[in-house]
Every structure is written in C-alpha cells, then in structure tokens.
Amino acid sequence: TQLLEQSPQFLSIQEGENLTVYCNSSSVFSSLQWYRQEPGEGPVLLVTVVTGGEVKKLKRLTFQFGDARKDSSLHITAAQPGDTGLYLCAGPPYGGSQGNLIFGKGTKLSVKP
C-alpha cells in the first residue's frame, strides 16, 4: 500500500518566519500535488510536480520534488496570516487514475500576526 507521510503534523509560527513542510513515501509516485484546505472547505490545488528534482515557485511558496520521486517539500518564505491552513500532499497510486489520489494527513499551519 502506498502511503504519504507528512511532517510536521502541526506548525505554529509568527508572521514573517520561514518554514518547510515535508511529504515522504517509500514508494515512487509519477507526480505529486500540493493542496491547501481551510476549515469547512474543500482542498484547493496549489501545484503539481512531475519530474524528479523539479522545483516550482508560486509567489512565496517553493515546491520541490525529490530526485527519486518519493518525496516532496513545500517551503514558505516570510509567512503571512493568510497562509494559515491545512497543507496536503497527494499523488496517484501506481496503476491508478490520475484523479484517484492518495492523500497524506496534512500539516496544519497557523501563522500568527
């Protein structure tokens, strides 16, 4: 069974700090996606990484896919209260539909002003 483990589970920081959250697996994924979810809402796709070693930037967010395509990280620079939310990584299982995603449990981020 392919699993995605995310760490840390919870993170509470002050506005302006930098942070990195991780998504790890013992299995290879063809791609990984990162989502942000706010309470009472569905997840919103932030980025998809496909190539091993790939780095993508989205304003203050930097996403990296590991060379072996077994792990990914999300780095936020100068966090803001608007970054608060649950960050989920997800990927399609081997042989499954691209939309049949395995999700990690998420990292719950709280950014205090």
Next chain:
Amino acid sequence: DTGVSQDPRHKITKRGQNVTFRCDPISEHNRLYWYRQTLGQGPEFLTYFQNEAQLEKSRLLSDRFSAERPKGSFSTLEIQRTEQGDSAMYLCASSRITGIMAVVTNEKLFFGSGTQLSVL
C-alpha cells in the same frame, strides 16, 4: 464560471436512516470524483465517473454506498442504513480530461466545499 457545488452543506441524521448528497461539477468537466474526509485525516478516494460511467470504486465503498451520474452531469451519493462511522466530510471534485486515459498526466481536480455528515 461557477465552481463545484455540493448540497447540502451539512446533514444530521439518525443511525439507520438513508441520506443522499448531490454534486454539481464545473460545466464541461467530464470526470467527477467522490472523496471522504474524517477529522485529522486527508481525503480518501471513494469512486469516480468519466461522463456517466463509474470507472473505479474503492474498497471503502461498502454495499450501503451507491453513486450515480445518470446524464454525465450532476452526481448523487447515497448512503443507506447510516452508521456512526459514516460521519465525515464528503467531498466532490471534478476535472476535464481531453487525452486518452492511459496518457493523462497532470490532471487538475477542483473540489467542492463538501457535505458534512453527522450520524447520531
């Protein structure tokens, strides 16, 4: 363009009752997914449709669960004889696929706000 719409947003029911949820995907999206999310967990895949065909079902989807997408547009998820363990957020997502299934990459899912089910 409106997003994925789910109805109702909240449902409270008694154990043993049947419930039905509706999902309206983004217009022209041909794939529709159902996921379930419990507190402290990430979403878990339940089933998906391409147009009106149900192509994959998770082992999580017991016989009490049934999903339909009769005309390839909206979908319904019915849970019969609800149990307390069915309490969760039920999420619907849609996507638009233009390639052949085997070569689809970078599929983008758009999620609705979910239906929060509480079984008492």
